Amino acid sequence: MTPQKRKILVQTLAELYPDPHSELDFKNEYQLLIAVMLSAQCTDKKVNQVTPELFKTYPNFKALSQAKLADVERIIRPINYYKTKSKNLIATGKEAVDRFKSKVPDTHKELTSLPGVGNKTANVILSEKGVVPAFPVDTHIFRLAHRLGLSKGKTPDHVEADLRDEFPSSEWRNLHHRLIFHGRRVCGARSPQCEACALRAICPSAT
Numbered sequence: 001m002t003p004q005k006r007k008i009l010v011q012t013l014a015e016l017y018p019d020p021h022s023e024l025d026f027k028n029e030y031q032l033l034i035a036v037m038l039s040a041q042c043t044d045k046k047v048n049q050v051t052p053e054l055f056k057t058y059p060n061f062k063a064l065s066q067a068k069l070a071d072v073e074r075i076i077r078p079i080n081y082y083k084t085k086s087k088n089l090i091a092t093g094k095e096a097v098d099r100f101k102s103k104v105p106d107t108h109k110e111l112t113s114l115p116g117v118g119n120k121t122a123n124v125i126l127s128e129k130g131v132v133p134a135f136p137v138d139t140h141i142f143r144l145a146h147r148l149g150l151s152k153g154k155t156p157d158h159v160e161a162d163l164r165d166e167f168p169s170s171e172w173r174n175l176h177h178r179l180i181f182h183g184r185r186v187c188g189a190r191s192p193q194c195e196a197c198a199l200r201a202i203c204p205s206a207t
């Protein structure tokens with residue numbers, strides 16, 4: 001993408017989505033980590049349906065670390081891979097209590113040492129906490145990066161590297177949220193609404 005088009009992309013997305021934020025519901029870092037772990041391969045909407053009961057029952061890492069597996073499974077049953085995720089949530093609760101004083105760690109290495117926390121989840125946490133600039137690539141960003149000609153990467157890691165090269169780190173967090181907004185509202189996987197899309201003039205995939 002040329003610098004001129006890149007500028008238009010950033011400006012247009014900023015005008016379309018002036019308040020970039022996560023669509024997951026959370027009130028603190030503990031809830032952020034748990035919600036992001038649940039959101040892997042699952043919609044934010046579904047996660048937001050189960051977290052009120054989960055956070056009420058287990059308001060912190062200590063409570064979660066002492067949870068019974070069957071109880072957590074019952075609460076998060078609507079979530080994809082709920083059995084594996086239930087095990088990981090409890091194990092992460094224990095690790096957080098034992099190794100991180102019941103806090104969410106601040107480094108990528110520490111985060112990815114927690115059960116069920118991969119590269120993308122760690123980057124989302126770091127980006128939201130504002131500790132380290134990160135550009136997590138989910139399914140929407142992966143799709144839009146290809147359609148907009150920002151990357152030809154075959155894996156999320158490759159796409160993330162291309163996006164980091166393409167934009168200054170100060171833009172990463174906002175662009176991350178804005179591209180997801182656009183992917184959910186306009187540039188859907190099956191039926192992109194190119195005719196109504198404000199990025200049409202700079203998009204090589206516009207139909």
Ligand code: SF4
Nearest residue numbers: 187192194197203206
């Ligand atoms: S023009 Fe079409 S393909 Fe390009 S970003 Fe917009 S909706 Fe997506």
